[in-house]
Ligand SMILES: Cc1cc2nc3c(=O)[nH]c(=O)nc-3n(C[C@H](O)[C@H](O)[C@H](O)COP(=O)(O)OP(=O)(O)OC[C@H]3O[C@@H](n4cnc5c(N)ncnc54)[C@H](O)[C@@H]3O)c2cc1C
């Protein structure tokens with residue numbers, strides 16, 4: 001029994017502690033079974049899932065950058081039917097909450113994904129990835145326009161009884177505008193941030209390193225941007241936030257709580273230190289004890305602007 | 307089972323102008339290591355570079371609990387690695403990957419090593435000799451100074467042939483040119499590790515000769531544990547003419563030559 005209360009209730013999604021792992025960085029959880037006690041995690045956001053299996057992009061798919069990395073995996077995944085039939089049954093007995101991250105090319109894809117996953121067992125919530133290009137709108141990402149973002153969220157909310165998390169893209173001029181739109185559309189929770197679009201060029205070959213030319217920047221390099229966006233969105237909406245972006249240790253996670261996140265997700269850091277999620281849970285507990293707080297809820301959004 | 311541990315550095319020895327041998331104390335890894343598997347090392351603590359670096363297991367002593375890798379200094383990570391000193395600790399994941407498949411091994415086998423690709427093939431040669439196999443070892447490098455593990459290989463009961471691109475020792479040219487000659491001589495299986503162009507040549511030669519081959523591949527890695535899907539290579543699907551992406555860190559690093567597709 002821990003001395004402090006780490007549990008959080010995110011608008012219907014109850015977590016026994018506020019530390020999750022971010023989509024695309026933790027596989028389907030069992031990839032990390034050798035390194036962490038999976039039952040200690042609050043939740044696992046599994047790899048981005050699409051209606052049909054997806055091959056993914058050509059290689060190189062990653063490039064390292066100062067304090068970060070670019071990725072353009074291209075949503076390689078076995079498809080939602082395989083996920084439901086073969087993967088979810090394997091992880092359903094762990095005590096973490098399984099959150100399925102969904103991606104589509106059009107609104108109808110998201111509806112079908114939501115319906116299929118709602119009747120599957122072992123899914124605690126859906127995380128709607130709106131950073132994907134909308135093929136019907138010339139490939140403009142769903143998450144870059146408030147109306148398009150709201151349209152996807154509404155469609156998902158209508159098709160499921162599960163808590164709906166909307167994952168915001170940071171590649172927008174005003175993230176609070178998108179946040180308000182998805183809250184209004186019925187999103188129960190917001191997660192942020194997804195990766196920032198970036199590029200790296202090999203000066204010898206004079207070509208981009210990534211086969212896809214551009215990719216998403218993650219890791220400590222993006223943390224200050226992520227903290228700022230969580231802070232701004234926390235001021236703008238009333239629904240709970242899951243903060244992520246460059247968390248490497250518990251001190252970083254605590255910044256996100258102070259900025260207004262009710263839970264945090266760890267991404268790229270899993271590659272660097274597979275045990276990081278366990279260390280972050282312990283570090284949060286130690287911090288709360290040191291600061292004489294009885295619950296993690298005592299520190300959510302308490303940062304006072306100067 | 308793979309594990310994450312802090313391993314004490316026992317030695318970090320320079321072999322030539324570019325290559326080093328790092329010896330660490332890692333009893334759990336030494337106990338479980340299979341030839342062809344790799345370690346994922348954090349060259350230095352901190353966030354620059356951020357990611358770990360993969361290196362083949364070169365040697366292991368199960369009794370002493372020691373493991374060695376050979377590394378070539380290329381960029382930031384390996385430069386930091388060469389500055390590490392005995393007594394310091396290094397964060398290691400491993401053993402990772404599938405390793406070479408030694409079930410149904412032919413009686414006469416050829417090992418083809420290009421450059422630093424020799425690292426996993428020396429322990430493989432030892433293992434095959436222990437299994438009473440007749441081993442031919444083709445060792446290739448840019449020049450004489452970069453030929454690695456010569457002394458050790460000369461001590462083993464195997465047939466050693468050397469190729470250097472500049473002709474400073476042995477056959478002048480690619481090591482794969484030696485392979486073409488040898489295969490005519492009833493060798494039943496080939497194991498190779500080296501640059502991708504060399505592996506593609508080994509693939510072509512062995513497919514044409516109808517000889518089974520296993521290739522150890524390299525791809526840029528993120529996690530090393532199968533989670534991020536950054537290290538994939540193309541593998542032919544069972545049915546039809548298509549391919550799928552498989553993870554070098556998990557389904558590999560060793561693949562059958564008749565299943566891998568190399569991009570031009
Ligand atoms: C399974 C596996 C086993 C390996 N075993 C060994 C080994 O035993 N000994 C050894 O010396 N090396 C080995 N390597 C390669 C080694 O991991 C890289 O050389 C190392 O990561 C380079 O790190 P760096 O920071 O020094 O160079 P970086 O600064 O990362 O790169 C230096 C240069 O190499 C290129 N590069 C780096 N990694 C790769 C890659 N995977 N594929 C193509 N180009 C790349 C970069 O683009 C750059 O031009 C192995 C790789 C894999 C995947």
Ligand SMILES: Cc1cc2nc3c(=O)[nH]c(=O)nc-3n(C[C@H](O)[C@H](O)[C@H](O)COP(=O)(O)O)c2cc1C
Pocket residue numbers: 022023024025047048049071073075101129167193194195217218219220222244245246247265266267268269528534
């Ligand atoms: C290799 C990789 C793959 C990712 N795949 C997905 C994905 O499928 N869906 C998604 O919503 N986010 C994906 N992300 C974004 C992460 O979930 C996270 O939002 C982002 O990396 C920021 O957190 P970090 O800095 O802690 O990694 C991926 C990130 C990485 C590095």
Ligand code: FES
Pocket residue numbers: 526527528529530531532533534535536537538553554555556
């Ligand atoms: S390096 Fe992450 S899946 Fe292979």
